[in-house]
Amino acid sequence: MALVRWNPSREVASFPSDIFNIQQEINRMFDNFFRGWKEEDTSLSTWAPAVDIAEQNDAYIVKVELPGVNKDDVKVTLENNVLTIRGEKKLEKEIKKEDYHRIERSYGSFNRSFTLPSTVKSDKIDASYKDGVLTITLPKAEEAKPKQIDVKVK
Amino acid sequence: MAKGTLTSLVPYVTPALVRQEISERIVPPVTDIYETADAFVVKLDLPGANKDSIKLHIESNTLVVQAEVKSEEEKFLVYSEIGKKRYYREFNLGDGIDTENVTAQFEDGVLTITLPKTEKVKAREIKIQ
Numbered sequence: 001m002a003l004v005r006w007n008p009s010r011e012v013a014s015f016p017s018d019i020f021n022i023q024q025e026i027n028r029m030f031d032n033f034f035r036g037w038k039e040e041d042t043s044l045s046t047w048a049p050a051v052d053i054a055e056q057n058d059a060y061i062v063k064v065e066l067p068g069v070n071k072d073d074v075k076v077t078l079e080n081n082v083l084t085i086r087g088e089k090k091l092e093k094e095i096k097k098e099d100y101h102r103i104e105r106s107y108g109s110f111n112r113s114f115t116l117p118s119t120v121k122s123d124k125i126d127a128s129y130k131d132g133v134l135t136i137t138l139p140k141a142e143e144a145k146p147k148q149i150d151v152k153v154k
Numbered sequence: 155m156a157k158g159t160l161t162s163l164v165p166y167v168t169p170a171l172v173r174q175e176i177s178e179r180i181v182p183p184v185t186d187i188y189e190t191a192d193a194f195v196v197k198l199d200l201p202g203a204n205k206d207s208i209k210l211h212i213e214s215n216t217l218v219v220q221a222e223v224k225s226e227e228e229k230f231l232v233y234s235e236i237g238k239k240r241y242y243r244e245f246n247l248g249d250g251i252d253t254e255n256v257t258a259q260f261e262d263g264v265l266t267i268t269l270p271k272t273e274k275v276k277a278r279e280i281k282i283q
Contacts (some may be wrong), residue, residue, distance in 0.1 A: 095188050
């Protein structure tokens, strides 16, 4: 039997065409996976801060982790019984992107919403910010008064 | 008040609350590291950490950061993504860091550690003759 020079392209061509689809699939998976990485464009990404909700006899307490967020950049609103915490964490402007060795912290706008039970005194909601944690206290009530209010962050 | 009403507090689609009876998790805080002309700056998110509980030490080129989070409402949690935790993370330090003059400050849940460069590694402008 004569030796035939191995031509890799011939071998590839004989593969079922599915193999190229698999390649595309893998590329797509990688693209999706790395899209979540902060390197891409931190100024445009959105993130969801971690939340704990506790119940006490007289109130619900919502804790939101917002480290390094200026409290003036946080907005807490209540509309149709939906409590929304939104805002933005900005990258430090004085530091150039190329000076970063590692960016793991979240930047950009954030948004969390919760439907409240109708038993919350919507006009007595209180919010305070300490050590990077926003604490919202929602006193329980017999009846709810549906209306939109802005909650001041202390 | 009936606990049943609480389901409406929870967001529409959420991971289930894992009731690992308040077992404490050790969480590595997320960290940004950037470089200035004189120093490396390490910023760690330590939300909820008690300032007095933050421990920072350098031992043979390893920087160790740890902090405790105090939580009074943990027993009443109905939905939890934060839970009970403490922070711990180590960083390897290369040569060229002046470990004697490291400073740190804690503000709004963010610990900022400034690690000054030694004179050797500071960028210098070289005059072209």
